Amino acid sequence: MELRTAASPRDVKNYTTERLREEFLIPQLFFADDIKLVYSHIDRIITGGAMPVKETLVLKAGEELRADYFLERREMGVINIGGTGIITIDGKTYEVGHKEGMYIGRGAKDITFASVNADAPAKFYLNSAPAHMTYPTVLIKREGEPSEGVVIVKDENKVELGSLEDSNHRTICKYILPGQVESCQLEMGMTSLEPGSVWNTMPCHTHDRRMEVYMYFELPEDAFVMHYMGEPTETRHIVVRNEQAVISPSWSIHAGSGSRNYTFIWGMVGENQDFDDMDHCEMKDLM
Numbered sequence: 162m163e164l165r166t167a168a169s170p171r172d173v174k175n176y177t178t179e180r181l182r183e184e185f186l187i188p189q190l191f192f193a194d195d196i197k198l199v200y201s202h203i204d205r206i207i208t209g210g211a212m213p214v215k216e217t218l219v220l221k222a223g224e225e226l227r228a229d230y231f232l233e234r235r236e237m238g239v240i241n242i243g244g245t246g247i248i249t250i251d252g253k254t255y256e257v258g259h260k261e262g263m264y265i266g267r268g269a270k271d272i273t274f275a276s277v278n279a280d281a282p283a284k285f286y287l288n289s290a291p292a293h294m295t296y297p298t299v300l301i302k303r304e305g306e307p308s309e310g311v312v313i314v315k316d317e318n319k320v321e322l323g324s325l326e327d328s329n330h331r332t333i334c335k336y337i338l339p340g341q342v343e344s345c346q347l348e349m350g351m352t353s354l355e356p357g358s359v360w361n362t363m364p365c366h367t368h369d370r371r372m373e374v375y376m377y378f379e380l381p382e383d384a385f386v387m388h389y390m391g392e393p394t395e396t397r398h399i400v401v402r403n404e405q406a407v408i409s410p411s412w413s414i415h416a417g418s419g420s421r422n423y424t425f426i427w428g429m430v431g432e433n434q435d436f437d438d439m440d441h442c443e444m445k446d447l448m
């Protein structure tokens with residue numbers, strides 16, 4: 162597991178491009194038949210990718226957690242951005258399709274990831290946070306009928322906003338948050354931009370009570386998103402490419418403009434779970 166420490170805004174404004182990328186960018190999440198995990202001291206979020214191709218991958222706590230198993234004191238959200246995969250949790254199997262997700266509650270011991278078809282492997286994107294109690298493990302689908310252990314994202318949690326005129330027409334699909342899928346602190350969802358729209362999260366915001374990680378995907382190889390971070394009057398950019406993630410401390414804005422439309426997964430962890438609790442930044446005040 163790779164470890165990242167927290168960073169002060171007073172230091173970050175002096176960072177070079179290289180240092181900014183070292184601290185905040187996760188350049189590769191998906192390695193064939195491997196699990197990549199990055200542990201950040203910022204609210205102790207773990208961001209990762211599991212890409213089973215021919216093998217079944219076992220999620221291990223590693224030395225860093227000093228735990229008997231990964232979710233001994235943690236909860237986890239998963240969204241599959243690849244082909245259909247299988248997540249097995251303490252002997253129970255869940256088939257997780259493209260853009261379907263899972264919330265896995267604290268205490269789940271044996272977790273494995275597999276793909277249904279090695280030619281179209283699953284790519285499980287993971288966010289995990291410390292947890293104080295166990296909420297039910299569920300499979301999360303965007304459409305369909307709910308059933309035992311399967312939750313459908315409610316219409317009220319598919320929020321269309323922005324406009325083509327403002328180059329920011331997009332839909333925010335909220336997978337894990339209170340009233341949808343209960344968790345101790347983790348919130349997760351996916352935002353999809355319409356063709357011709359390139360801006361996410363503009364007008365932008367900070368939220369002093371939560372940190373956030375963005376993972377951009379559905380970008381062709383040569384395309385990129387200019388991800389903006391930093392204090393609102395000390396903005397910096399990081400060039401982010403397909404399937405890369407970027408860590409945003411609570412004091413930092415997090416927004417992006419792409420060379421074309423794209424999709425991203427956001428995950429938040431921290432003091433509260435109030436999605437709308439944001440410190441809004443007016444565009445005229447950004448520097």
Ligand SMILES: O=C(O)C(=O)C[C@H](O)C(=O)CO
Nearest residue numbers: 331333352361362363373427
């Ligand atoms: O496009 C957007 O706007 C977002 O997706 C915003 C994120 O969900 C976010 O930053 C929540 O705090």
Ligand SMILES: [Zn+2]
Nearest residue numbers: 366368373415
């Ligand atoms: Zn945010």
